[in-house]
Amino acid sequence: MSGITDAIKGRTSANNFDTTHVMSDAEIHELVALTNETPTSFNMQNYRVIAVKSPEKKAALKAAAYNQPKVSEAAVTFAIIGKMKGNEALPALIKPMLDAGALDQAAFDGWIGMCNGMYAGNQAFQRDEAIRSGSLAAMTLMYAAHDMGLVSGAMIGFDPAAVAKELHLSEDEIPVMLIAVGKAAEGNWPRKVRRAVADVVSVI
Ligand SMILES: Cc1cc2nc3c(=O)[nH]c(=O)nc-3n(C[C@H](O)[C@H](O)[C@H](O)COP(=O)(O)O)c2cc1C
Known part of the structure; x- marks a missing residue:
């Protein structure tokens, strides 16, 4: 089984985390460096990641997430933040390719x-893209965490306004998902059932 297949088949959502486990800043950076390889439309990279590690901040975030215990029990809860106006940020992001000669001016x-x-000018589509990019980044982060021997628990169960306030998000930023990451404790659910492939796919 390849590493990626192992991650796809081995990842499950964790609820119970080892509360004594601490992730080093180097491990956090390693995980986000892998997440940073996520593809995005036009390479807009219209998301960012906030690693909530301090007990005080985790407690405040937990309150904004309907008191889900894993927000504070996991070593780190990552907030994936989607960004509106990704198109406006794009020129500066791809200019290094122009400067390096990887793109000519016409292609740029x-x-x-x-x-x-x-x-x-299309706010709805910008928002769709912020959620799409953030969701893809969230998935990359969960598989990368699995590869690092860690477990994860994705959450959309939070009050977006409270999370935005707690994390000091700008008006152009949207909390896409929270992901608790750490070492598993006892009692997590085994792998859950999935639909039959035939119910999911149509080959036309
Ligand atoms: C976008 C998203 C939001 C979720 N929100 C929550 C949540 O707020 N709280 C929670 O306990 N689980 C949450 N989950 C976990 C799902 O219930 C879980 O992924 C699903 O039951 C499938 O189980 P598995 O991840 O173990 O394969 C969320 C998962 C996803 C992908």
């Missing part, structure tokens, strides 16, 4: 022009 201008054509 075309890339930005197409991106603006799709997203500029």
Whole structure:
């Protein structure tokens, strides 16, 4: 079984975390470096990650997440934050490719022009993309955590306004998902049932 298949088949959501486990800042950076490889539309990279590690901040975040214990019991709860206006940030993000000669000016201008054509002035689509990019990043983070021998628990059970306030998000930022990450304690659920593949796929 390849590493990626092992991660896909081995990852489950954890509820119970070893409360004595501490993630080092180096481990947090290693995990986010892997998450950072997530693909995004036009390479807008329109998300960021806040690693909530301190007991005080985790307690405040837990209160904003309907008191779900894993928010504070896990070593770190990662907040995946989606960003609106990803198209406006794109030129600075891909300019290094222009400077390095990996893109010529026409390709650079075309890339930005197409991106603006799709997203500029379309708030609903920008929001869709912020959630889409954040969700893809969340999945990468969960598989990367599995690969590092850690477990994870994704959460959408939170008050978005309270999370935004607690994490000092800007008006253009959206809390997409919280992900508790750490070492498993006893009592987590075994793998859950999935639909039959035939009920999921249509080959046309
Ligand atoms: C977007 C998303 C939001 C979720 N929100 C919560 C949550 O707020 N609290 C919780 O206990 N589990 C939450 N879960 C966990 C799901 O219940 C779990 O992924 C699902 O039952 C499948 O189980 P598995 O992850 O072990 O395969 C969430 C999962 C996802 C993907």
